[in-house]
Amino acid sequence: MTQINIAIQQFLGAIGHLAFDFLAQIGRIALFGMSALRHMVTGPFYPREFFTALVQIGWFSLPVVGLTAVFTGGALALQIYAGGARFSAEAVVPSIVAIGMVRELGPVLGGLMVAARVASSIAAELGTMKVTEQIDALQTLSTHPMKYLAVPRILAATLSMPILVAVGDAIGIMGGYLVGTHRLGFNAATYLKNTVDFLEAWDVGSGLIKGAVFGFIVALLGCYHGMNSGRGAQGVGRATKSAVVGASVLILASNYLLTEVFFTS
Amino acid sequence: MITLNSVHKSFKDKHVLRGITLEIPRSGSLVVIGGSGTGKSVLLKCILGLVTPDQGQILLDGKDVSVGNREAFLDRFGMLFQGGALFDSLNIWENVGFRLRRGPKALNKSDARDKAIEKLRRVGLGPEVANLYPAELSGGMQKRVGLARAIATAPEIIFFDEPTTGLDPIMAGVINDLIREIVTEMGATAVTITHDMTSVRAIADQVAMIHDGTIKWHGTVSQMNETTDPYVDQFIHGSATGPIAALR
Structure with a gap:
């Protein structure tokens, strides 16, 4: 006992x-x-580090976000068409694809893809800097690591992520359009009209705000885990894994909270 | 000039520094020796404020280093890190001129580059390396670039963390000579951490031995050669038997 x-x-x-x-x-x-x-x-603000981060995070994430969006938009069109056929509601495909992309799938999938690409790269880079004493060296050279390393990356991710989401939304809707018109037999003009008519500014705006929040989360987790990395290759590996897992979970959790705030009041 | 009074530092349950008391005189060269993991690097990092001591006091010219303007405090120091700690994303002249481009006395890009090249020349590297990146240099060249960066702003106090580790004996000799020459010509206060007894004899005016988190012995190089202290004797002769456990 x-x-x-x-x-x-x-x-x-x-x-x-x-x-x-x-x-x-x-x-x-x-x-x-x-x-x-x-x-x-x-201050001080480091513009060179900021623009470098902007290119690394924003520009170089475009292909992965674009590819994710185009296939998601296409698959969404097929699913909604198949599901809508049960209620003879196939005509809703353009509007649901558009709303689904800009409100949820664009920001969330874009955020997750950027988390995988950017949080890991930031954590690995800063983790390596930590274990090779480069962060200590920065401090001895009278430069605050937070200002020099974290702030430019967090700011760049927060500002570039809404742009990535907007591009992803457009490409995702285009994916739905291509599948809708070439595979499902929708009239091109009708598809576009239904997309535009049912989409509201707030649908797009809420997705962009989500994008900014997800960008902040991705860079924050990357910087936090990188700058607090353990020793050696194992420490850097663990920091990288924690950054990606943490950022992904936090994106999904904050997406739910933001959706509650934006659409249930 | 630098005074440490009973400095303690632990990491979780590992007590690294257990009451370090040490005076580091102005314009001299002190070498701190001791086995691996005895807290030599932690000691330097405590002085620089990179690691916060749990107990004790560190004074620079009689003033507590933990209070006051941190930037002004760090401006008085230069440090050569064990692995060089060069910034991978910057080229060699940008590494050397890093501090020259920042702060109230910041130089413009052209002047900073000229000064960086002058410092590179001082450590035996030509202007052709200025636009290379750290990964393109050998270990010995990286150490020299690190040394050039440490002396770029002519600091009053320079710390050298194992400056010859990982270098061949000839390159180690070059680095030792450079450190000695530069410290003498700049009139700087130098604190060097090393295991390498050749470096100790080349660089040191004073030697302090750290063991078990405290200063076990402190004296001049000639006193070190004649001491009967069992810790120092075992260390300088590299003997496996003695008061210092060979397996730690």
Whole structure:
């Protein structure tokens, strides 16, 4: 009986430790984010690092976001057509593809793809800088790592992600259009008219705001895990994995919260 | 000039520094020796504020280093890191001129480049390396670039963290000579961390031995050669038997 009690205590203790570690990690990331925001509004600002990050994060993510969007838009058109056929509602394909892309799939899938590409690359780069003492060297050269490394990346991701989402939305709708007109027999002019008529400005705007939030999350998690990387190759590998997993989960969770805020009131 | 009073530092349950008390005089060259993992690098990082001590006090010219203008404090220091710690994304002259381009006394790009090339020349590297990237240089050249970066703003105090580790004996000798020459010509205060006894004899005015988180011995090079201290004796002769455990 005593042994069972001890085993139960140990089991509950392990769960408690995990819960406390999880909460502590959330607290540390929140503090890191607040520190990044504070450094964003106080100088100095490093424009060269910002523009380099803008190109790395924004420009070089375009192909992966575009490819994801075009196939998603096409698949969405096929699914809605097949599902709508059950209720003789095939005509809703253009409007549902458009709304689905700009409200949800564009920002979320774009965010996840950028998380995979950018959070991993930031975490690996900053993690390597940490283990090779480059971050210590920055400090000895009177340069704050937060201002020089984190702020340009977070700002670049936050600003470029809405643009990536907008491009992804357009390409996704185009994917739906191509499948709709060439595969499902929709009239091209009718498809475009239905797309435009049913789409509201807020549908697009909410997706762009989500994009900005997801961009912030991706760069924040990449910087946090990179700058707090453990030692050696294993430490950098763990930091990279944590950045991608953390950013992906946080994107999905914040997407739900933002959808609640934007569309249920 | 730099005074450490009973400095303690632990990482979780590992007590690295257990009460370091040390005086580092102005314009001298102090070499800190000790086995791997004895806290030599942590000691330097505590002085620079890269690591915060748990207890104790570190004074620079009688003032606590943890208070006051941090930028002005760091402007007085240069550091050569063990692996060079050159920034991969910047070319060689941008690495050397990194600090020259920042702060209230920032130089324009052309002047900073000229000064960086002058410092590269001082460490025996020609202007042809200025536009290369760190990955394109050998380990010895990277160390020299790191040295050029450390002296770029002519700091009063320079730290050298294992400057000859990983270099062949000839390149190690070149680096040792450079450190000695530069420190003498600049009149700087130098603190060097090393395991390499050849470096100790080439660079040091004073030697301090760290073991078990405390300073076990402190004296001049000639005193070191004659000391009967069992820790120093075992270390400088590289003996497996003695008070320092060979397996740590």
